[in-house]
Amino acid sequence: METGVGSAGAPARVAAAVLRVLDRLLGSLAGLVLATMLVVVLAGVVLRYGFKTGLMGAEDLGIWLHIALIALGAPLALNGPLAMRLDILVSRLPPLPQRLAGIGADGVSVLAGLVLVFGAGAVMEMVGGTSPTLGVPEALRFGLPLLGGAALLARLVLCRIAEGDIARALAGPVLGVTVYLLVGHLVIETSWPPSVWMALVAGLGLVLSAPLAHAFLAAAAVAIAFGSSLPAPAILSTTVAGLSKFLLLAVPFFLLTGALLTASGAADRLVRFAASLVGHRRAGLAQTVLLTGVLFSGASGSSVANAAFGAATFQPELVRHGYPPAQAGAIVAATSVLDNVIPPSIAFLLLAAATNLSIGALLTGGFVAGGLMALCLAVAIALTAGDHGRMPRVGRDVQLRAALSAVPAFGLGLIVVFGIRIGVVTTTEAAALAAAYTLLLALMARRGVPGLFGVFRQAAVEVSAIGLLIGTAAPFAFLLAVDDIAGVMQSVVTLLGGSALAVLLLSNLVLLALGLILDIGAAILLIGPVLLPAAVAAGIDPVHFGVILVVNLMIHGLTPPLGLLVYVVSGVTGVPASALFRAVLPYLGALLVALFILSALALVFRP
Amino acid sequence: KTTSLTVASLLGEDKPETKIWRHIAERVESRMPGRFRFNIVANGALGGEKEVAEATRLGAVQASLSTVSSLSGWVPELQILDLPFLYRDAAHVARVVNGEIGADLQARLKAQNFVATGFIDYGARHLLAKEPILRPQEMVGRKIRVIQSPLHTRLWSGFGAVPVGIPITETYNALSTGVADAMDLTKSAYAGFKLYEVVPVMMLTGHIRASGVVYFAGSFWNGLSPEEQQVLSDASTEGAAMFDALIVADEEKSVATALSHGGQVLAVPDIAEWRQGARGVWDAFAPVVGGQARIEAVETI
Ligand code: NA
């Protein structure tokens, strides 16, 4: 029966009204939590320099607030670009199969919601302990994910009713609940490791166009039936642990900075200045974005943060100057790869921690590799983005005026670059200072408090969509680690006899394959210590190999199905991920050329 | 029938943290062939100490090892082992954990689902800085990187320093740029994180003896027969002893590495004045760790 579709009866109107109230409430709370997070991190800096003291528990408090923020905002990312649905396949189906796929996708979301609700409930009962720094029960940390899961379920049903599709409002939940009950009781004997099943189920969810994060959670739940070592409460706690890193707090702050920079008009003036310098050249504005990205990389170690910032700040400007939205987003996504290659870099720090490589040597290698990648990107941009947005050449006086009006935006660069370089603040604190500075700019531009709160609310929702994805990738990484996928990789790499060429070739292939499905942090921790000994045995310089490893894995931010950087840009700009994946191909090619050159150099320069 | 258990280790295959589990698995296999399959996951791939401890309570991990500091959220009394300048040397710590206090802590851990089969010693924590800091007065106003722990924060603010909470992954960067001027760590971790590149001077303060435990999940343990429990317990007691020996060897190697990279190792002239400055921590934590009397009892053991 298709009668319900499209009709806007009384239930639909009521559901829509309830939905509006719920969304307003969740969004406002998330915005409030984001503002509190900013205050907490800034208070740490003020206390340190103003009062020569630290804020006890500030780090943990920041992390708890981050979890709360993601739990509150995540239910809002059910529709729209923030859902990170891969709709390449489903959008080409005829109506009936498409509708069935929609119900399947809803089932995946419901299953994810159930894992959140019941997983968090169980964790709250089982985890015990008191936070030594905050003095409150650790169980509290999981209370908001429980509420977030409940809100997700409620929103899903309300959305379908509001769309007038009562049948789908019922079918999705029935499917989700059935699968949830089944995996709790079913034991399927199989010779394949649970992580493989998890990958297959997540892939199925992806094909059905379910939100990526929901597909991850649902797949982790289904893997229980296949002997997964993560029971439902552990799925939830692993997800939360994946989010509980202080460094990740830089992501919301840099995202907020980008939004406030735009809201204050400073971004506009910065780009106008850049355009006055090189706008008349071939792909001038796009090259400016690349150059800004390189400069930004020298201050930030998080590609996700840069992607979010660039997507909020530069993508709209590129579009305004005539670039197609997908290409503009692709340039931003490709440029943000550099963040984790050009020091400081979270990726190199992780690699150095997991292996015995010198951080100093790795970072030097990062400069060289980053420069090479930037060069390759510049060529690709010149070749592909040439004819958009050429502007007339302007005189010196116009340039000078544009430079003066962009001074406030330069101040931001100073804060971030010098704050970290001179050693006043950590990366996370620099991000918070940047956000505070742009907040001041926006206040001075008289944007008004209600308007600014809207910026906080929007940033909070974007943060939670990205954060949920980072968190839900963690259970997958956990299962891969338990199944010793790393060990399998090691035997693959030495397959062809273990000569330097063979090891480099196979390592790159393994990394390229693995990076498709693995988060970069998890991949480095899992694979770094495993591939490195094989490379050293083959006579390759370990630091050089480490750089190749990070560059290779970073490139995966741009590849489907799990190109995190592409999803971040998609989430912030509203351009569908599938369009971005297509548009990013030339830049992906350029980065692969850089990787090839780096690998060739490793064969030439042996220790 | 074979029972699989997932064992989490924070560091790589060449580190004591992982090596002892390989040893424990071997010992158990020789006494009960085919009964257990140890799936040892190294390199912190399953998370940090606290996440692994949580995963143990939730049934995802069956065994691991941890500093007592990371378990103090469940058993605050463990912090008696972290009290600064309370322990004279490794033998002193060993007498305490093998005595009445150790047994009491084990019972408390067991009530929280952690069956601690052996105590381990990560070595003493020493002060690390860019320049010599020999007297406690020289700590005033310095920014010192601390782990997220009220005990550590309290210790350094007691000396007039400014504690800055920085995760270990960001520590190298923060020290090289100057967000922090100093930190403290055990000798073996010092070389492991290449920190001699940024804080080349090690002062042998030995202020806190980093103790830890080898533990199994209570839920897993309770499903075993007394005989199986005995075998696992014996093997991990051996493993714990092996850990302590490996750490001592690792410390020597670590110091040699630091020295060969331009590091300096300095003794502090008057340890008593450092000790005096840390007394505030004892007073503050006495109610948590079982009273002033217990602290005094430890002193005399
Ligand atoms: Na960077």
Ligand code: NA
């Ligand atoms: Na990818």
